[in-house]
Amino acid sequence: xxxxxxxxxxxxxxxxxxxDLAAGLRRRAERAGLLDVAYATADSPLGPxxxxxxxxxxxxxxxxxxxxxxxxxxxxxxISPRVLEAPERTDEVRRELxxxxxxxxxxxxxxxxxxxxxxxxxxxxxxxxRVPFGVVTTYRAMAEAAGSPRAYRAAGNALGxxxxxxxxxxHRVLHTGGGLGGYTGGVARKEYLLELEGSxxxxx
Amino acid sequence: xxxxxxxPFQTLIDAHAAELHRFLAASVGPTEADDCLQETFxxxxxxxxxxxxxxxxxxxxxxxxxxxxxxxxxxxxRQRADGxxxxxxxVAAHEPADDAIWLAVRALPPKQRAAxxxxxxxxxxxxxxxxxxxxxxxxARQNVSAGLRRLRLAVDR
Numbered sequence: 001x002x003x004x005x006x007x008x009x010x011x012x013x014x015x016x017x018x019x020d021l022a023a024g025l026r027r028r029a030e031r032a033g034l035l036d037v038a039y040a041t042a043d044s045p046l047g048p049x050x051x052x053x054x055x056x057x058x059x060x061x062x063x064x065x066x067x068x069x070x071x072x073x074x075x076x077x078x079i080s081p082r083v084l085e086a087p088e089r090t091d092e093v094r095r096e097l098x099x100x101x102x103x104x105x106x107x108x109x110x111x112x113x114x115x116x117x118x119x120x121x122x123x124x125x126x127x128x129x130r131v132p133f134g135v136v137t138t139y140r141a142m143a144e145a146a147g148s149p150r151a152y153r154a155a156g157n158a159l160g161x162x163x164x165x166x167x168x169x170x171h172r173v174l175h176t177g178g179g180l181g182g183y184t185g186g187v188a189r190k191e192y193l194l195e196l197e198g199s200x201x202x203x204x
Numbered sequence: 205x206x207x208x209x210x211x212p213f214q215t216l217i218d219a220h221a222a223e224l225h226r227f228l229a230a231s232v233g234p235t236e237a238d239d240c241l242q243e244t245f246x247x248x249x250x251x252x253x254x255x256x257x258x259x260x261x262x263x264x265x266x267x268x269x270x271x272x273x274x275x276x277x278x279x280x281x282r283q284r285a286d287g288x289x290x291x292x293x294x295v296a297a298h299e300p301a302d303d304a305i306w307l308a309v310r311a312l313p314p315k316q317r318a319a320x321x322x323x324x325x326x327x328x329x330x331x332x333x334x335x336x337x338x339x340x341x342x343x344a345r346q347n348v349s350a351g352l353r354r355l356r357l358a359v360d361r
Contacts, residue, residue, distance in 0.1 A: 012230070
């Protein structure tokens with residue numbers, strides 16, 4: 001290798017500030033209307049939660065049991081591949097979640113993006129979103145509220161695939177007999193949330 | 205038309221921002237590289253959902269970066285020409301890290317510049333350069349040697 005080629009192997013180097021570059025990129029992407037899905041992960045008493053937000057509102061909350069790559073790929077497939085980590089865009093959701101976990105908030109005041117749920121499941125989850133803090137209800141009641149009283153199994157499935165747990169409070173929906181039933185994030189988390197709200201049924 | 209499966213855009217940034225910045229810094233200097241990198245990702249983000257082939261996203265990003273470097277090099281040449289006409293260029297033409305050789309790289313025709321950077325900064329074989337630039341292996345070899353000839357002339361002068 002001659003002298004010229006050796007000099008070409010060491011280009012002008014200056015370590016760039018990738019965080020500044022990334023923040024600038026996010027701002028420009030948002031101004032240009034190119035930030036279709038913004039996400040960020042932050043700690044909570046239930047483990048790190050990833051929040052996904054579209055321009056229409058909160059679209060998804062992920063429990064850490066699901067691999068992050070799977071959540072993000074699902075968002076890329078079903079919403080838009082323009083998925084960027086952008087903590088600023090999720091601040092409002094984070095703040096309300098923090099207040100809720102600290103016991104200072106009983107209802108969420110967030111625009112929701114329902115695009116990940118369709119049909120009957122959507123009706124069930126919209127009905128669930130109206131169940132207030134401190135109240136529990138049943139799968140059967142949610143099926144009825146969605147217009148099909150006998151479809152309580154389908155209602156259970158809809159609640160099991162709730163894309164926005166905690167904020168759409170599927171943890172407030174229990175078995176008709178009083179059993180806790182299942183939960184997207186595991187029954188231990190359901191118990192935690194019900195206890196936080198003072199509505200955990202006595203063990204029997 | 206079957207939809208191609210595209211990974212979330214953030215994974216492209218995480219995987220390729222550093223190497224693209226290195227490519228751009230060698231092509232247009234470290235200061236311009238910051239802007240070019242943002243321009244590259246904004247252009248990519250704009251076109252991304254319409255992409256019909258996701259088999260080589262890295263090469264796709266490099267072709268966009270090469271285009272942004274070409275735009276920046278053109279601006280730089282124009283400013284330098286204006287400077288020679290007696291008008292001061294709006295930005296300092298010489299950055300601390302620059303020496304004659306990197307100014308000469310910046311002045312190369314776009315394909316030669318990209319080929320030379322891939323060859324010597326990244327130490328790629330001609331076949332890989334061809335893949336990265338979407339040209340044949342032979343065209344990669346020709347661009348590198350033509351670029352080197354020009355650089356020798358510029359540096360030996």
